Every structure is written in C-alpha cells, then in structure tokens.
Amino acid sequence: MGCSKNLFDSEIMMGQLKANNFTVEHESTSNDAEIVIINTCGFIDNAKEESVNTILQFAEAKKQGLVEKVYVTGCLSQRYGEELAGEIPEVDAFFGTRELPRLLKTLKADYKHELIGERLLTTPSHYAYFKIAEGCDRPCAFCAIPLMRGKHVSTPVETLVKQAKNLASQGVKELLLIAQDLTYYGLDLYKERKLAHLLEELAKIEGIEWIRLHYAYPSGFPMEVLDVMKKYNNIANYLDIPLQHASDNMLKAMRRGITKEKTTKLISDIRKQIPEIAIRTTIIVGFPGETEKDFEELKEWIKEMRFERLGVFTYSHEENTHAYSLEDDVPEEVKQQRAEELMAVQEEISYELNQQKIGKTFKVLIDKVEGDYYIGRTEYDSPEVDNEVLIKKDENTYLRIGDFVNVRIDSADSFDLFASVID
Secondary structure (H helix, E strand, O other): OOOHHHHHHHHHHHHHHHHOOOOOOOOOOOOOOOEEEEEEOOOOHHHHHHHHHHHHHHHHHHHOOOOOEEEEEEHHHHHHHHHHHHHOOOOOEEOOOOOHHHHHHHOOOOOOHHHOOOOOOOOOOOEEEEEOEEOOOOOOOOOOHHHHHOOOEEOOHHHHHHHHHHHHHOOOOEEEEEOOOHHHOOHHHHOOOOHHHHHHHHHOOOOOOEEEEOOOOOOOOOOHHHHHHHHOOOEEEEEEOOOEOOOHHHHHHOOOOOOHHHHHHHHHHHHHHOOOOEEEEEEEEOOOOOOHHHHHHHHHHHHHHOOOEEEEEEOOOOOOOHHHHOOOOOOHHHHHHHHHHHHHHHHHHHHHHHHOOOOOEEEEEEEEEEOOEEEEEOOOOOOOOOOEEEEEOEOOEOOOOOOEEEEEEEEEOOOEEEEEEOO
C-alpha cells in the first residue's frame, strides 16, 4: 500500500525472501499463498482506511482457512501496531518500518547482508525507484512521517553507486530517486549536502539513460544540483519539489521554514538556470486556519507560477503531529471544493502548455501497451503521476516496452499527448 518508498521496501523484502527459497509474488491474483504480508501506509486518512480494510480482508481469509499466516508491516503498523494487534487478533504479528530482520526471523529466514540493495522489481524492468535515504528531520506541522520512519538516515554514496550499477546490469534505464527529503541527503553522513555529488556519480554509470529527482524540500535546496543537471544529458530536466502552500500565514503555521517570496525566488532561479525544466509540486488545502483569503492567494500564485505538474491533497488531521493541537476548522466539503478549484486551474495550465508541444519532437520511453496504443513518457514525466504520450499502433509501428523512440506530437489534451514515431 502507499507510496513508491513503500514499494521499494517491498521489493527489498521480496529479494530477501526469494534468497531464502520462498516463492514470492507481488500483489498475487492467484490467491494461493500460504503466507500474506501486507505493507501498509499510514500517511493520511484515506490511505489508513485502505490499509485497515486490506488487513481485515486477509484476517477474514485466515478465519476461513484460506491462508495460514498474515503479517503486517509498514507505516500504519509502525504507528498503530499495538492498537491494531488488540483489534485484529487474527494477524500473527505486526512489524515496524525498520524491522525487516525481525520479520524474516519470524519466517525462519536469514537476513542476508550480502544482498543489501538487491531486490525483486515490481515496476516494468526498464525503470526502478531508487531510495537514497530513509526518514525525515523536518518539523512540518501536518506530517506524521517522522513518527513512522524516524530520523533522516542517508545511504552512503558508494553503496548507492553499487546498487545502481547492479540495476543497470539488469536492464534498468531510468532511476527515480526518492527519499522523504532529497535535499537533506548527505548532511547526516558527510556534514554537508551531497545530492549533487551523488548525481554526478550516478550519471556516469553506463546504461542509465534517465535520472529523475523526486521529493526535494524547498528550504535549503542545494543549487549546485542544477549545475550537475546541466552537465549530464541523462539527468532529466525534472524536479519534484513539494511546496504545500503560498500564503505566508499558512507556510508559518505548517512550519515549512520558508516564505512565499523565497519560494517564488527559488522557482524563478531554477527556471533561469534550466529554462526547459518541468517542475512538479504538491499543495495542501484546508490546513487549520486556512481562510478564503489564504486560499485565493494560493490560487492566484499557482496561476502566476504555471507549474508543469501539480497535485493537490486535502488536509488530514493526524494525531501526534504538531497541527493536531489546532482545530481542524475547515469543513470537509470546503477542502474538497478548494482541491477541485486548484485542479481546474492546473488542468487549464497543463492544456495550454501541452498545446505548445504540438509539432515538436521528443525522446520518449515506452512503458506499456494499452488497447490500440503504445504508452510512453517524455523526460518531463514520471510514471503513474504525470502526462503520458500515446502512439497509435499500426502495421508500420512496432515498439518494444523499455525502448526509447523519437516522436512528433500531433495533438494534445490536458494530460495526454498524441504522437507519431519519426525515424
């Protein structure tokens, strides 16, 4: 369940299980497993509800004798393990986010240190999520991640380079760098921000054609990253930088450590250095105390900034966070309405930006085939969350999943580009 960071953890777990001679499947549809492990999300209400429903589903399956053992791990388990154990006794054991060795021991499996970094990919074989750090030291008022994932811990550069070379040798062409906070990378290990250095080392690896940056915190962003981005063609001109709000009242209440003015300058400076960059951001609406004035300021700012990609979350009131002491005073229907308004603004921006791509050529990575179309992405798009390029199948067009092709954009709507292959 949950985010790409959880998916990465599941892939590591599956690699360890396979090395211990378990037959292991990710989200199996055959329903013939003896043991079920649920890797939960505990981030916001919807995700927690989905995780709990999944646990209940398999607890019921165990009651009926359809599975022998049910284990629960991940963020929800880290945060609410004791309460869940009391309420759902059918679950054999609950494990926290950093308890893989204990989970393996319960299964009478050995934690194989020589396998660190090796995993069973659940993504298409040409791209992989690549976690460079765990945990977070930021004090954001709305966020429960530090409660579930602990303090920031960077993985050493040499370990990551070794892992990336291993992935490249398996045919992985794109690395999607993820962490709770990319910006902080290296401060704990090296006493300075080392994201630029890590990128430089990864960019030199043969076979890696795209490197993509996800979840960079705006405050303290290491601008030298942009110099490395300009230097290497295989670092995508793409940056996922969650900004959360634009009103200074809200930024202060959210404890983001940055102002609207500084945020605007940061985005402007990034675009000056790399004019063709695609910036993805996420916004939270309905935080305690968000007035109509705060929201209107945010909406106008989004119109002004014209982000290439944008997602919106409604605020979720999470216990044990700093914001939990505040009154959750924005009604749910108002939160939803504000989210829809922002997405309508973004849809218009995305449509206008996509229209400008018509007639231009792009390098596209083919991800999958659906119906009559090959589905791919440009360097400005991450899988699952961003725009897609649709190429009609015909007798003259044969494309392989995982191949790069050059295409010309023939038409576009708000979130999809329609293209034809050029030689």
